Amino acid sequence: MAIDPKDFRLDEKIEGSDPPNPDGVEPSSPWDGNAKSAAQTFEDAMKTLTITDPESEDSDPEFEDVRDFHRKFNQIANDCPTHLTKRKLAERVNFMLEELSEFAHAAGLELDDGGKELIFTPDGNADQDFPLQADALIDLVYVAKGTAAMMGLPWRELWVDVHAANMRKELRPTPHRAAFQAPSAMVGKPEGWVGPKTEEILAAAGYNRWAFSSLNGKINDHLCDDDAEMRPTAEGEDRE
DSSP: OOOOGGGGTTTSOOTTOOOOOTTOOOOSSTTSSOHHHHHHHHHHHHTTOOOOOTTSTTSOHHHHHHHHHHHHTTOOOOSSOOOBOHHHHHHHHHHHHHHHHHHHHHTTEEEEOSSSSOEEEEOTTOOOOHHHHHHHHHHHHHHHHHHHHHTTOOHHHHHHHHHHHHHTOEEOOOTTOOTTSOGGGOEEOOTTOOOOOHHHHHHHTTOOGGGGBOTTSSBOGGGSBOOGGGSOOGGGOSOO
8 A cells, every 4th residue: 555645744844843953953764853854754765665555465464453452442553653651651561561471470480570670580389381371472462462553553564674684683692692591592683784674664654753742852741642531631732
């Protein structure tokens, strides 16, 4: 499905959306500057990118299943990249942690909270529950994809792009190995590695950071999406 930049109105200035720019330097990405620069980035991205029609055979059927679930139960499901409030994001993170913890316990692990990182370690006294592991993994993916649906992400394009970038990596030692990872499992970025084009894909999908930002450039919760009954009051719905 081809997308017309005019559909997202990125070429029109959002009242009060221009941030202070004393140096007169044009930003390099749509969420680092004003609506004009966002439109230009969007135009550039559209030269090589299109966004998949949800009804096409190329869409992710699991992702669409989750979107259907959200719509059936009046959950948030955006069609365009959309910021969620911090309250809603915290809710989704806690959902994912709940499912991850369920999987960890089903795998016979216990939480090691002695350090700064959230790390699970083997519990010698606990048995494994394979069906519960399977159920927890499905729930974790369901909640993760549900969060992506809430955010209106172009899931298929992002997935294909990240997968391609990951496949360009190599099995090699890396100085950034996490404490819980085995040395033999290290996958690193070779010289000249090209990373995902996340910013371009989001721009092609219509993402415009300044539609959700205050004048200081920070995301404004009052301009973000949330459950109807939990949205911030109208008192602060300005860009100050």
